[in-house]
Amino acid sequence: MCRQPLPPGGTRERIVTTRVWVAVDAGGSSTRCAVVTADGSCIGYARAGGANPISRGMPTAIAVIRQCIAAALEDADRPASTVHGVVVAMAGLGLATPLQQSVAESLRSDGIIADVHVESDAVAAFEAGTHRTSGYVLISGTGAAALRIEEGGVAATADGLGWLLGDVGSGFWIGQRVATAALEELDGRGPTTALTQKVLDHFGIDEDRRRQRDESRRLVSVTDLLVRVYGGPAISLAELARFAFDDVDDEASRGILAEAAAGLATTLSAVMAPSLPGPVVVTGGVLAGQPRLRRGVVDAMALRGHEVELERVPDGLAGAVTIGLRRAGVVIDASRHAHIRESLRR
Amino acid sequence: MCRQPLPPGGTRERIVTTRVWVAVDAGGSSTRCAVVTADGSCIGYARAGGANPISRGMPTAIAVIRQCIAAALEDADRPASTVHGVVVAMAGLGLATPLQQSVAESLRSDGIIADVHVESDAVAAFEAGTHRTSGYVLISGTGAAALRIEEGGVAATADGLGWLLGDVGSGFWIGQRVATAALEELDGRGPTTALTQKVLDHFGIDEDRRRQRDESRRLVSVTDLLVRVYGGPAISLAELARFAFDDVDDEASRGILAEAAAGLATTLSAVMAPSLPGPVVVTGGVLAGQPRLRRGVVDAMALRGHEVELERVPDGLAGAVTIGLRRAGVVIDASRHAHIRESLRR
Known part of the structure; x- marks a missing residue:
């Protein structure tokens, strides 16, 4: 289960909306899925194996994504019919359109009739680190x-x-x-x-x-x-x-x-x-895991005349949530974005 | 056919010895074979395709070597029975002993009952560039x-x-x-x-x-x-x-x-x-073909305090000849070595 911090200005209560959003960050070595409500609170979470369509093949990638979504919905105790939108962040941007169709079709057979959007893992990582666009x-x-x-x-x-x-x-x-x-x-x-x-x-x-x-x-x-x-x-x-x-x-x-x-x-x-x-968002196992390399990048940028601050994110899951909610018209400002990130922290 | 310059101190005449030596330089992209007499004069030559046992497999390498030897003997108009020794220079030093046996066995079935020696292509290249050991x-x-x-x-x-x-x-x-x-x-x-x-x-x-x-x-x-x-x-x-x-x-x-x-x-x-x-012998398509890179190496060695001269060889064929004749007891001094190289030039 996710952390469920208080939403900004809100009180903890039985969530009344039946609508939920599904966000998936499909990486090379693991896949993460969160089920969130309209205010960006995580109510279900699951992990699965790698789902990179290039290294593992499209059928395996889609099977892993379906399995991870099903497990997160079970964790949230929500039926597939309540899913309003799905965002899948993954590598292989050139594959976006056919991939989006394949993912949408296979999710329909799981009872998820929703807006399905496949996003570049890099864009999702960016949106995981900032509310700016x-x-x-x-x-x-x-x-x-x-x-x-x-x-x-x-x-x-x-x-x-x-x-x-x-x-x-x-x-x-x-x-x-x-x-x-x-x-x-x-x-x-x-x-x-x-x-x-x-x-x-x-x-x-x-x-x-x-x-x-x-x-x-x-x-x-x-x-x-x-x-x-x-x-x-x-x-x-x-x-x-x-x-x-x-x-x-x-x-x-x-x-x-x-x-x-x-x-x-x-x-x-x-x-x-x-x-x-x-802002400059940094991610990936090496940059996110090694503060010394991040300091080195900041110093090397300073030598080039650019003073930068690096915002580190572990993956693109919070970005996939952000993108999904924005697609549904939810305004994601700095405090809503911070709530999404806090809610996903584990 | 080979060039047949006069042997040192000799006159051109019908070669009386019936004994010949076979030298093969088996490279990744081409294989060269020379048939020489005891004084190091080339009397037959042939080229064939690549015979690297690592990239092409042992059976292919041996087949190419046999074919190249047969063509060179035909060029020299000498029967297999007159071959006194065979040296095959090739990559894959670790394979020398089993390779030597395989080459010797297959040559026996071609009627070549001779001393067969497989040598590292690097050693053959060295001996192609100098009479020193x-x-x-x-x-x-x-x-x-x-x-x-x-x-x-x-x-x-x-x-x-x-x-x-x-x-x-x-x-x-x-x-x-x-x-x-x-x-x-x-x-x-x-x-x-x-x-x-x-x-x-x-x-x-x-x-x-x-x-x-x-x-x-x-x-x-x-x-x-x-x-x-x-x-x-x-x-x-x-x-x-x-x-x-x-x-x-x-x-x-x-x-x-x-x-x-x-x-x-x-x-x-x-x-x-x-x-x-x-001496320093240099070989390989890049170093042998590019004088500017050789000058760069000489300059970089000078910076390290080593004054070197580079002796360039196109391949290891003259070295395979040198090694074969030495195995038969022929003394290869500077002038004999120069004769071998001149005789192989084409």
């Missing part, structure tokens, strides 16, 4: 991108080009540099770093094997690392990113994070318009 | 690595860690940066560069689409590029490397090549021993 969102999770939002729509995008061509400052980008720093030390091409032991431990590579050499006269631990990394999907290098935040005194880690922060600042600067100073 | 080889083709060779064997290896974790200064590494520079310009994150038009042309992306924007408010040409690059194998970014050499005045290109040269110098430095100043 224009500003910026900077994302660093597995990938990284910045968007300028104007009147609730995307006005510009920078980066988000994927692990092979961009995503500068993302979890993959940092993790790849963590692996590279470890290999450069083992290979005699780079300085000693605390990252090396962490990377070897992560892959379960025995300390004893560090000093032996194979027929290429490489350290066996280097060959072991190559086998482990190339044996898995490239994107799993993102799992190594957290090691860069472990040791503030490690020079290699500091260099990687300084470059990540500068890269994210460049990405954000690329979408900034002089007439719109903010 | 100790020194260094620096490779930049699709991948990049440096090796220290001592008494004809590998004493140390640096980099060669593949496109995801290293290969600094390789064709992939340069090509990825060429693509990134183009995307940074299109994305508003980087400066104007001559590389952008070359990359768009390479992928056949229409100039008209450069200025339109799609629903993410990205340039359509950016989305087109992403679709093209992610639709193919990552390694094909190496095809873009050549554009970095086109325009000496392009700042982005100069930056990429300076970083590539510095990276290759770091890799070479990692295997250098103070007691062994050289």
Whole structure:
């Protein structure tokens, strides 16, 4: 169940309206669903697995979303027929129109006859962080991108080009540099770093094997690392990113994070318009979870002459609620927005 | 047919010895085979397709090698029974022993009852560039690595860690940066560069689409590029490397090549021993084909206090000949080595 703080100016009472709104934030690793009333109070909540239509396929994504909505409605003790509107925030903007039709059709078969709207996860993240309808969102999770939002729509995008061509400052980008720093030390091409032991431990590579050499006269631990990394999907290098935040005194880690922060600042600067100073909402596992990287971005922006404050959100769920209620004509001002966020906090 | 320059101190005459040696350089994109006499004169030559056992599989690699040997023996007008020794240079050092057995068995069924030796392509490249048995080889083709060779064997290896974790200064590494520079310009994150038009042309992306924007408010040409690059194998970014050499005045290109040269110098430095100043043999499509990158490496080594001269070889064929004759007891001094190289030139 959700927290149910008092709505602004209101008293806690049996909610009289039968109408509810459903908000879904469908992410790559988990999906969250909230059932809210017209004042933005959360009365039901559920979590499910990942529902990224690109990595998991459309049928799986839709099945996960339906399951998560059904669980949240059960938590709220509300029938499907009371749902007035549904907003699903997810990656894969180009898929919005066919996705919207597929989601709407499948929800109809679950008894939800309602306005269904599929929104970009980035726009939902932006609206999760502010009641304003224009500003910026900077994302660093597995990938990284910045968007300028104007009147609730995307006005510009920078980066988000994927692990092979961009995503500068993302979890993959940092993790790849963590692996590279470890290999450069083992290979005699780079300085000693605390990252090396962490990377070897992560892959379960025995300390004893560090000093032996194979027929290429490489350290066996280097060959072991190559086998482990190339044996898995490239994107799993993102799992190594957290090691860069472990040791503030490690020079290699500091260099990687300084470059990540500068890269994210460049990405954000690329979408900034002089007439719109903010707000800047930040999200994604790396930026939302690592205050040191956020400080680095603020400092790098200051060097570029932009004084920014970063508003951190864990995901786009509060934004999906905001978008759904606005579509129904509810005015979301600063205090209503704060109530939505507070009500979703867990 | 091969060139047949006069052997050192010799006169051209009908070769009396019936014994010949076969040398094969099996590369990723092509395989070369030479048939030589005991004095290192090439009397038969053939080319075939790629024979990398890792990318193409062992059965294909062996089939290509057999076919190439048969064609070279036909060119030399010599029967299989006259072959006294075979050296096959190829990538995949770890596979040497099983590969050697497989190659030897399959050649026996072709009537070649001879000493068969499989050698690392890097060692063969080294021996193609010098008659000495100790020194260094620096490779930049699709991948990049440096090796220290001592008494004809590998004493140390640096980099060669593949496109995801290293290969600094390789064709992939340069090509990825060429693509990134183009995307940074299109994305508003980087400066104007001559590389952008070359990359768009390479992928056949229409100039008209450069200025339109799609629903993410990205340039359509950016989305087109992403679709093209992610639709193919990552390694094909190496095809873009050549554009970095086109325009000496392009700042982005100069930056990429300076970083590539510095990276290759770091890799070479990692295997250098103070007691062994050289020789340094360079090979691979990028280093062998681009004098500007070689000059960059020499300059970057000088900054590190190492004055090096780079001896360029197109491939390891002359090295495979050298190794084969040495295995038969032939002394290969500087003049014999020069004769081998001259005889193979085409």
